[in-house]
Amino acid sequence: MRDVEFPEVPRPDEQARRQAVARQESLTKPVGSLGRLEELGVWIAACQGTCPTRPFARPRLVVFAADHGVAANGVSAYPPEVTAQMVTNLLTGGAAANVAAANAGVGVRVADIAVDADTPGPIAGHKVRRGSGVIGREDALTEAEVVAAVQAGRTIADEEVDGGADLLVVGDMGIANTTVAATLAAALTGIEPVAAVGRGSGVDDRGWMRKTTSIRDALRRGRPVAHDPLNLLRVSGGADVAALTGFLAQAAVRRTPVVLDGLLTGVAALLAEDLAPGAARWWVAGHRSAEPAHDAVLRQLGKEPLVDLGLRLGEGTGALAALPLLTLAGRALGEMATYEEAGVSGP
Amino acid sequence: MRDVEFPEVPRPDEQARRQAVARQESLTKPVGSLGRLEELGVWIAACQGTCPTRPFARPRLVVFAADHGVAANGVSAYPPEVTAQMVTNLLTGGAAANVAAANAGVGVRVADIAVDADTPGPIAGHKVRRGSGVIGREDALTEAEVVAAVQAGRTIADEEVDGGADLLVVGDMGIANTTVAATLAAALTGIEPVAAVGRGSGVDDRGWMRKTTSIRDALRRGRPVAHDPLNLLRVSGGADVAALTGFLAQAAVRRTPVVLDGLLTGVAALLAEDLAPGAARWWVAGHRSAEPAHDAVLRQLGKEPLVDLGLRLGEGTGALAALPLLTLAGRALGEMATYEEAGVSGP
Numbered sequence: 001m002r003d004v005e006f007p008e009v010p011r012p013d014e015q016a017r018r019q020a021v022a023r024q025e026s027l028t029k030p031v032g033s034l035g036r037l038e039e040l041g042v043w044i045a046a047c048q049g050t051c052p053t054r055p056f057a058r059p060r061l062v063v064f065a066a067d068h069g070v071a072a073n074g075v076s077a078y079p080p081e082v083t084a085q086m087v088t089n090l091l092t093g094g095a096a097a098n099v100a101a102a103n104a105g106v107g108v109r110v111a112d113i114a115v116d117a118d119t120p121g122p123i124a125g126h127k128v129r130r131g132s133g134v135i136g137r138e139d140a141l142t143e144a145e146v147v148a149a150v151q152a153g154r155t156i157a158d159e160e161v162d163g164g165a166d167l168l169v170v171g172d173m174g175i176a177n178t179t180v181a182a183t184l185a186a187a188l189t190g191i192e193p194v195a196a197v198g199r200g201s202g203v204d205d206r207g208w209m210r211k212t213t214s215i216r217d218a219l220r221r222g223r224p225v226a227h228d229p230l231n232l233l234r235v236s237g238g239a240d241v242a243a244l245t246g247f248l249a250q251a252a253v254r255r256t257p258v259v260l261d262g263l264l265t266g267v268a269a270l271l272a273e274d275l276a277p278g279a280a281r282w283w284v285a286g287h288r289s290a291e292p293a294h295d296a297v298l299r300q301l302g303k304e305p306l307v308d309l310g311l312r313l314g315e316g317t318g319a320l321a322a323l324p325l326l327t328l329a330g331r332a333l334g335e336m337a338t339y340e341e342a343g344v345s346g347p
Numbered sequence: 348m349r350d351v352e353f354p355e356v357p358r359p360d361e362q363a364r365r366q367a368v369a370r371q372e373s374l375t376k377p378v379g380s381l382g383r384l385e386e387l388g389v390w391i392a393a394c395q396g397t398c399p400t401r402p403f404a405r406p407r408l409v410v411f412a413a414d415h416g417v418a419a420n421g422v423s424a425y426p427p428e429v430t431a432q433m434v435t436n437l438l439t440g441g442a443a444a445n446v447a448a449a450n451a452g453v454g455v456r457v458a459d460i461a462v463d464a465d466t467p468g469p470i471a472g473h474k475v476r477r478g479s480g481v482i483g484r485e486d487a488l489t490e491a492e493v494v495a496a497v498q499a500g501r502t503i504a505d506e507e508v509d510g511g512a513d514l515l516v517v518g519d520m521g522i523a524n525t526t527v528a529a530t531l532a533a534a535l536t537g538i539e540p541v542a543a544v545g546r547g548s549g550v551d552d553r554g555w556m557r558k559t560t561s562i563r564d565a566l567r568r569g570r571p572v573a574h575d576p577l578n579l580l581r582v583s584g585g586a587d588v589a590a591l592t593g594f595l596a597q598a599a600v601r602r603t604p605v606v607l608d609g610l611l612t613g614v615a616a617l618l619a620e621d622l623a624p625g626a627a628r629w630w631v632a633g634h635r636s637a638e639p640a641h642d643a644v645l646r647q648l649g650k651e652p653l654v655d656l657g658l659r660l661g662e663g664t665g666a667l668a669a670l671p672l673l674t675l676a677g678r679a680l681g682e683m684a685t686y687e688e689a690g691v692s693g694p
Binding site: 034038093 | 375376378379380381382383384424425426428429432433435439440441442443445446447449450451497540547548549584588648653654655656657658659660667668671672674675678679682683684688689690691692693694
């Protein structure tokens with residue numbers, strides 16, 4: 001699949017990073033006393049290429065929505081039609097992500113990548129197909145669909161950055177998508193199905209057994225191609241994960257920082273870092289999900305999440321919950337007085 | 348000290364709590380998928396006595412500023428005059444707390460309880476004294492000063508609630524105040540000085556030894572009265588801790604939820620719960636501080652903090668960093684669509 005090639009990923013700006021480290025020491029607080037927020041502030045300065053930092057002018061959430069063939073195995077507490085219903089709920093502002101986005105001052109975009117229903121034109125412009133193959137017994141996508149989905153994600157990232165987005169937040173929504181994500185997480189990190197499987201949307205014990213079996217079957221087909229991101233997406237993935245992979249890589253190419261959400265976006269991040277090495281420098285992990293495979297994914301990404309509150313909702317909600325910490329980190333570096341300005345004696 | 352008596356503390360509203368638990372199950376998300384945020388939403392409903400929850404209309408930070416005699420022992424990286432300088436910085440908007448408060452939509456009040464300098468009239472109205480005794484060899488306060496400081500905190504809480512505050516955030520600022528707080532934490536939780544001592548504002552190794560010695564000496568005088576909150580405040584405390592104790596107890600009496608900050612506010616919380624049993628039901632722990640004694644305090648309070656980012660700045664910054672999680676929890680419960688409203692199929 002040579003159609004998918006990313007240019008070299010730029011590094012966050014080293015000069016701005018150094019200026020930010022120095023500025024942290026000049027602000028009216030004991031050095032290091034804002035802990036992780038000081039590191040975050042430095043990272044924001046490096047991503048923005050400027051110090052003091054600027055407030056984020058246009059943070060944007062993109063929720064990648066898709067159905068998955070494996071839902072037919074009864075791996076979710078919800079019927080498949082809920083994916084399309086939740087697209088409508090997101091568009092009309094009633095979903096958790098809408099409230100979390102409003103709370104964090106973030107604009108919301110929904111992208112239908114593979115919902116198994118008709119959705120309104122403006123959100124279906126990058127739709128690749130409806131649903132996906134049942135990954136325990138057939139490929140999720142064709143090769144052409146993988147390429148189209150990655151390209152869809154790239155295009156969406158370009159559209160957002162061209163539209164002025166200076167901070168991107170990613171989310172996912174679709175019945176059975178944690179079955180797909182757990183399969184990919186197991187393939188990429190080497191953990192066993194029983195360690196990767198979670199309750200997802202709250203499946204009961206019998207559903208949990210069906211989900212574990214589905215992951216085991218899918219993993220049998222996926223493990224042989226686990227070293228090859230695009231083939232893994234084709235065999236065991238879905239158009240949503242592929243689009244997120246393209247989106248995350250392209251955001252880095254466009255020098256735009258991203259807040260990751262839970263398991264599915266973390267899996268896409270692992271794949272994107274493989275396709276576009278160095279992209280991970282442009283991402284921060286918003287939260288640690290209650291999905292057990294997420295921890296292994298975060299460790300492999302080398303990312304320590306900002307919050308750990310037992311969330312397992314998706315839609316970008318964990319990233320949005322953490323977002324005010326990011327804005328605070330940036331604003332502290334940008335807006336606090338220095339010792340000199342405030343006339344405060346230093347240590 | 349019979350002058351300090353609190354009326355019985357009311358419980359958060361049980362009917363609203365039950366309605367909130369039921370409402371969580373009706374919202375368009377898998378039950379429990381917002382994790383800790385769902386519990387927080389329920390707590391907010393119970394505190395407000397209404398479900399759905401209302402947005403917080405007037406959240407307010409009160410920073411209790413004071414000097415401490417023990418600063419003369421060289422326990423801080425900063426000279427004592429920094430307390431008064433930082434009061435000015437807080438009043439002119441350059442401190443970390445100002446930025447964190449703006450980021451969270453919170454109004455800021457500074458209360459000079461015992462700053463060893465003249466401060467502007469409006470913030471000095473509840474001043475009890477200048478500084479405090481050197482707690483390793485003399486009492487921190489007189490009996491009358493303890494009563495006056497607790498009463499000052501009560502009055503400030505009343506003023507804030509009467510002024511419309513519906514969520515309170517507490518902070519502290521003052522050179523050497525972590526030496527006092529670590530002493531009180533050791534007295535109240537039974538941990539040893541060497542386990543309680545932290546770097547505070549970033550004291551060096553020699554200062555750390557002086558700080559540990561100061562805590563050990565102070566603890567020798569404080570431990571015999573550790574079971575008696577007001578006498579402990581008199582012997583080993585300070586007017587800021589005493590005022591915070593009164594403030595936290597009175598906030599609960601006035602049915603107003605509070606977000607706790609780090610070590611010093613946590614110690615005041617332990618004392619306030621002793622003076623006004625049940626008050627702790629009205630508080631949430633904002634963060635886990637990098638100060639080592641804070642963890643023991645949180646465990647004794649039975650509070651799991653919302654964020655854990657290595658902060659050790661004080662001023663309420665840890666509580667303010669966590670505040671958007673609280674507003675999100677309340678808004679999710681209040682603003683998300685139900686399955687019925689959104690036409691989404693349930694599990």
